[in-house]
Amino acid sequence: MNYSDIKKIFFKLNPENAHKIAEFGMKLSVKIPFVSDYLVNNFCFIDTKLSQNIFGINFLNPVGLAGGFDKNATMITPLSAMGFGFLEYGTLTPKPQGGNPKPRLFRLIEEKSLQNAMGFNNDGLDKIKARASKVYPFSIPIIANIGKNKITPNDMAIKDYEILVKGLDSCCDAFVINISSPNTPNLRDLQSESFINELFAALSSLTKKPLILKIAPDMSIDSAISLCSTAANAGFKGLIINNTSVDYSLTPKAKDFGGISGQLIKNKSKELFKEVAKELYGKAVLISCGGIDNGQDAYERIKMGASLVQIYTSFIYEGPSICKNINNQILNLALSEGYENISQAVGANLRR
Known part of the structure; x- marks a missing residue:
């Protein structure tokens, strides 16, 4: 059975239920040796020409999985067997939280997009740290995506990030600071220059990651340029452009809450990345995310200034072969240009 057949079955299910079944299957796969070998042999594309040393860390290829898929660090090992060059776990918060009311995840199938209002549902620091600690250090870079609890007021937000950095410093290679999700009330209000400077000063004293x-x-x-410049000047080593969108004019099928990801935000993400990269290239490691589903897309972002790219929605729509396909295409395009x-x-x- 190929992925298109599996997808037909999964897409008949509620999206969250489908995700839980996929998670169960992945966790089961690592307990069956021949399944893990099958995944590696069929879905990993390895070539040293795709490897880079970034942040002093070795990345076997530039294609990573964005935060939100493996919220609770339960799928790190099976996901690595599907060819990703790096993985994020989270977004996690200090205390466990259930997230927003259901339904909160929706497929926009014709547009190959998703809309989610999950709200940082996760098992909390203690449980997730215990899981991540069992696999870290890992064969590929793993990154902790961290956010504040919903009940934490914005004027206390830094404390949440401090707790998470202290707790996870021994079981990740880097931290993604999530202040851009639309699904935690007022979180995006933290996207201010004063908060960025204060946040970095607090966190940089707690970790060298x-x-x-x-x-x-x-x-x-x-x-965006102003905020990213502030972050780079403060000392942030990397910038991810970008999270999900609340531009509900992108489709008449959109709900009036939550964030849109996938093909619907491809152009918005690409244009924002292009403009930010013009100003920030060389000042921080740039990571492009949003609507990438093939090697041409990824390679275009790379030439625009992205050292790494991330996918999420396209992984759901295209299946476990997507990393192999993207990396193969990236390599062929790079070689064709010398x-x-x-x-x-x-x-x-x-540089032209």
Whole structure:
């Protein structure tokens, strides 16, 4: 049975139930040796020309899984067998929380997109740390995506991030600071220059691991550039552009809550990344996320200045072969333009 057949079955189920079944299947797969071998042999694409050293960390390929898929660090090992170059777990919060009321996850099938209002549902620091500690250090970089609890007021938010960085410093390679989800009330209000400076000052004293800021796609280009410049000047080593969108004009099928991901935000994400990269390339590691579902998309973002790219929604729509396909396409495109390593293509459009 190929993935298109499996997807037909899964897409008849409630999206969250389908995700739980997929999670159960992945956790089961690592207990059956021949299944793990099958996944690696069929879905991993390995070539040293795709490897890069970023943040002093080795990345076998530039394609990662964005936060939100493996919220509770239960699927790190099976996901790595599907060819990802790096993984995020989370978003997690200090205390466990159930997230927003259901239904809160919706498929926009014709647009190959999703809309979610999950609200940082996760098992909390203690349980997730215990799971991550069992596998870390890992064969590929794993990154902790961290956020504040819903009940934590914004003027106390830094304390939540401090708790998470202290707790997870021994079981991740880097941190993604999530202040851009639309699903926690007032969280995006923290996307201010004063908060960014205060946040970095607090967290940099607690960890030597790279801190990466993830921004929303819905701010103006000038605001995004200003915020990212502030983050880079403060000391953030990386920037992810971007999180989900609350631009509900993208489709008449959109709900009036939650964030949209997938093909619907491809152009918005690409244009924002392009403009931010013009100003921030070389000042921080740039990571592009939003609507990427093939090697041409990924390679275009790389030439715009992305050292790494991330997928999420396209993994659900295209299945476990997507990393292999994207990496194969990236490599062929890079070689066709005379590059001996993918790192040489990073920012090529900006160096002309």
